[in-house]
Amino acid sequence: MPRANTRPADRRATAAGAVIGDDPALRAAYGLCRRRTREQDPAEYALIQLVPPALRPACWALWAAANALDDLGDDRTAPAAERAARVEEWITALRSELPSGTSPDPIRHALLDTTARWGLDLSELDGAMTQVRDDTRGRRFDDWAAWRTWGRDNLLPWFGQVRALFDRAGVPVALRMDTRETYEEFLDGVRLTDILTDLSADLAQGDLLLPDEAVRPFPGAAQDLAHRRWSPAVAALVTDLTGLARRWVSQDGLGRGMHPGPATVLDTMAALLRAQLDAIGRCGPALLRRRPRPALPVRARILAPARVRAALAWSLTPLTVPPARRTGHAVPPTTDRPALTTVLRPPPPHPTGRRPPSIPPGRLPTHVAVIMDGNGRWAQRRGLPRHEGHRAGAAAVREVVHGALDIGLRHLTLYTFSTENWNRGAQEVDAILGLLRSEVADDPFGELDVRLRWHGRARRLPSDLVELLHLRERTTRTRTGLTLTMCIDYGGRDELTRTAAALARRVRAGHLDPDLITEEDFARHLPHPDMPDVDLLWRTGNEQRTSNFLPWHTAYAELHFTPELWPDVDRRHLWQAITTYTHRQRRHGTAPGDGR
Numbered sequence: 001m002p003r004a005n006t007r008p009a010d011r012r013a014t015a016a017g018a019v020i021g022d023d024p025a026l027r028a029a030y031g032l033c034r035r036r037t038r039e040q041d042p043a044e045y046a047l048i049q050l051v052p053p054a055l056r057p058a059c060w061a062l063w064a065a066a067n068a069l070d071d072l073g074d075d076r077t078a079p080a081a082e083r084a085a086r087v088e089e090w091i092t093a094l095r096s097e098l099p100s101g102t103s104p105d106p107i108r109h110a111l112l113d114t115t116a117r118w119g120l121d122l123s124e125l126d127g128a129m130t131q132v133r134d135d136t137r138g139r140r141f142d143d144w145a146a147w148r149t150w151g152r153d154n155l156l157p158w159f160g161q162v163r164a165l166f167d168r169a170g171v172p173v174a175l176r177m178d179t180r181e182t183y184e185e186f187l188d189g190v191r192l193t194d195i196l197t198d199l200s201a202d203l204a205q206g207d208l209l210l211p212d213e214a215v216r217p218f219p220g221a222a223q224d225l226a227h228r229r230w231s232p233a234v235a236a237l238v239t240d241l242t243g244l245a246r247r248w249v250s251q252d253g254l255g256r257g258m259h260p261g262p263a264t265v266l267d268t269m270a271a272l273l274r275a276q277l278d279a280i281g282r283c284g285p286a287l288l289r290r291r292p293r294p295a296l297p298v299r300a301r302i303l304a305p306a307r308v309r310a311a312l313a314w315s316l317t318p319l320t321v322p323p324a325r326r327t328g329h330a331v332p333p334t335t336d337r338p339a340l341t342t343v344l345r346p347p348p349p350h351p352t353g354r355r356p357p358s359i360p361p362g363r364l365p366t367h368v369a370v371i372m373d374g375n376g377r378w379a380q381r382r383g384l385p386r387h388e389g390h391r392a393g394a395a396a397v398r399e400v401v402h403g404a405l406d407i408g409l410r411h412l413t414l415y416t417f418s419t420e421n422w423n424r425g426a427q428e429v430d431a432i433l434g435l436l437r438s439e440v441a442d443d444p445f446g447e448l449d450v451r452l453r454w455h456g457r458a459r460r461l462p463s464d465l466v467e468l469l470h471l472r473e474r475t476t477r478t479r480t481g482l483t484l485t486m487c488i489d490y491g492g493r494d495e496l497t498r499t500a501a502a503l504a505r506r507v508r509a510g511h512l513d514p515d516l517i518t519e520e521d522f523a524r525h526l527p528h529p530d531m532p533d534v535d536l537l538w539r540t541g542n543e544q545r546t547s548n549f550l551p552w553h554t555a556y557a558e559l560h561f562t563p564e565l566w567p568d569v570d571r572r573h574l575w576q577a578i579t580t581y582t583h584r585q586r587r588h589g590t591a592p593g594d595g596r
Contacts, residue, residue, distance in 0.1 A: 019054045019321065026113055029106035030057045033064035036107075040067060043272050046303055050265045050310040054321045058118055058165050061110035066128075066158050068107050073132045076205050080136045087133040098122065117322045118168045120161055124471070127478035128157040141211035145529045151191035152184055157474055159187065166262060170320040173262045181527075182251045186270070189248025193273050196241060196280050200288050203228050214241065230285035242281050247509070249273040260313040268306040275302060344449045344479075347402035356407040356575050363582045365535035367411035368574070369550055369557070370400070373541030374565030376428075387431030392567035394435060398444050403571020404482050405448060407578060411483045411532060413455070415549050419491030422460065433462060436488065440468040449481025455528055456490035485531065492551040499525050499552075526552065533557070536581045540566045540573075558584050 020030050037060050038045040048059045072086045094108050101116040103109040115122050131154055141147040163173045195202070195209045202209055208225055214237070215222050221233040249270050255263030275294040283292040349355075372393060379389030397414065404412045417432060424432075445452065454469040469488070502525040506512040512521065523529060534550055534557040542563040546554065560577050 020057055021323075025106075025109065029110040029113070030060060032106045033057070033060035033110050036060075036064045036067060043276070043299075046299070047265055047269055047272070050268060050306055051261070052169070052314045052317075052319055054319055055165060055169055057110070058114040059162065061107070061114045062158060062161055062165075064107045065111045069129055069132045073136050074205070080138070084133050084136040087129075087136065091129050091133070094122070114165075118165055120164055120168075124160055124474050125157050127474070128154050130478055139207070139209060141209075141213075143213040143524060144211050145524055147211040147214075148184075148188055149530070151188060153477055155187045155191060156184070160474060168320065168322075171259050171261060171317060173258060183254070185248045186251050186254060189245045189273065190269075192241060192245040193249065193276055193280075196238065196245065196287075197276060197291055199225075200228075200290055203288065210241070225288075228288045230288055234288075235284075238280070238287065242277050246274060246277050249277075259317070261310060261317060264306055264310045264313060268302060271302045271306075272299070275299065343447070344481075345447050347405045347448055350402075350571055354572060356403065356571075357579055359407065359578065359582055361408070364408060365578060365581050366409075367413065367532045367534050367553075368404070368409060368536045368538060368578065369413040369415070369534045369554065371415045371537070371539040371541075371547060371549055372397070372566040372569075373539055373543055375567060377541070378565040378567045386428050387435070389567060390432055390435055394439055396567050396569045397439075399570040400574050401445060401448075401450065401482070401484060403574040404484075405450070406571065407575060409482060409578070411485070413485040413487060413531075413534070413550065415490070415547070416486045417456075417488045417490070418548065419457070419489060419494055420548070422489075433465060437462065437465045437468065440465065440472060443472065445484065449479050451476045451479040451481070451483045453483060453485040453528070454488060455485050455531075456488045457494065458489070461489055485528075487549070490549075492548040495527060496551065498527060523552070535586075536560060536577065538562070538574075538577045540564050540569055556586070558586065 020027050034057075037048065041063070044063055048056050048063070051059060069087060069090060072090060073083055075083055075086075078086070090105075090108075093103065093105065094111070097103040097108060097112055098115070101112045103112055111122075114120065131150070139150065141150065166173045203225060208215075208222070215225075218233045218237040218240075220231065221237045224231040224234045251270075254270065255266045258266070272294075275298050276292070278298075279292040279294045280287060283290075286292070375389035375393040376386040377389070378392060379386050382388075401412065417436065421432070422429060452469075452472040454473060458466045465488075469486075499522060503512065503517060503522065506525070507514050507517075531553060534554045537546065537549070537554050537557040538560045539545070539547075540562050542561070544561045546559075558581055560580060562573065562577070564573060
């Protein structure tokens, strides 16, 4: 990244044109991105006008790139296979152009310049971009959980790029890590508002981007929408969804603790979304024929004071602004420039050359959960401080993950740091958290087909560790091999309490009858509703307790206790545990020989 200058955000120093430079092709590219943003999404353009001029070209480029991909995927003049090929061609071209930082396509040219200038990592967008390609095959969601996963996988990476942009400019967008779900629900509200706004266009293309769970309580609404008929069922559905979207975008204190500049942008975005929902609510039958918009005076009442607040905030804020790239200047290929995709490789072999046992897929457990016990005792027996045991335990984690990939396991969940572990000495807690930070930063599984997930609370964890965990989740979310879930600041009773609270909120909002709540309802409101039940719970260290670990998911798990201390474990112990599991007879409450 070129050397940057720190300067006040005044108009002379950081005007958008000065940041772009004098390269005619680059100025034309950013100009196109600006026009596309202004013409196709006036609300987004108005929000970008609230950020410092130096950051606006990058925001235009990011918006235009996301929109260009969506347009390719949604162009119904072409068949699905051709649309998918066009999206793939666009992504492939971007990958090939990344080392040079230039492109004959103006939107990619602006995006590549933004990436090089601000040091952004486009690999974080890979999942979101490939999702656009996959969506050309059609989208259908059984429930809200599937819908949320789809929406967040698409939106979060792009919002992450904007956050990174502010970070590079010296204005970190600090999120309250203890309420991450609040921010993600806000993005759910953004997505739902967009779907309601674009309902007429989507229905014209045969799309209904709502989960069956949302439509099912309104009999006849799905058929009426398919035929673009306004009916009492459709009206009730729209009213219900508008209210839900309003709750999601009306989260209290989203900007609390932020710099006043980004906080103003976020608060204004929420106000514009509420105004859009008001317009949707007033539209009635016309919602199925046209795209509603708030009246200009309504938008003006929101934007006028926001512009004053934003201008004041940025006038007092020094920004770190990279210089414009010189005309004809290309970005030389570098070894540290992140690729859009990582070439995945198999795990390294075991030092002995030992291979996993051959187990038919139907006999293999889907989900193995591990209580990694014995790090401290391992160190004490060797006269070492306890933190050395945790360091040795990290090497065992890598080995076991390699073994899980070798044998074809789909889900591996590790009890990494429990809510009770905070009761240990401060020195040991600091050592464990420092080791976790180092391991996640080193990304030892970055070139393996491993999707990393984190399960637990954020409130007490260091914010930089939480950010790293979120980063690894985002960059691996499209991988389909092993799903590795790290339970950090996790407690089973806490998980159940949070789930009960989520159900209570649904009851209070009138969406659930407390007398009719089922196990399926409870499971859908777990923090990770898509986590499968545990088939095998394995604990090392010669202890025979489950220790508040995944109580809901382990209801029918086979239990396996072994004497080895965790640092002495390698992939062969995992294979033995799985082999033992295959010899168990799992009946789930039925009698031996019962054919049920």
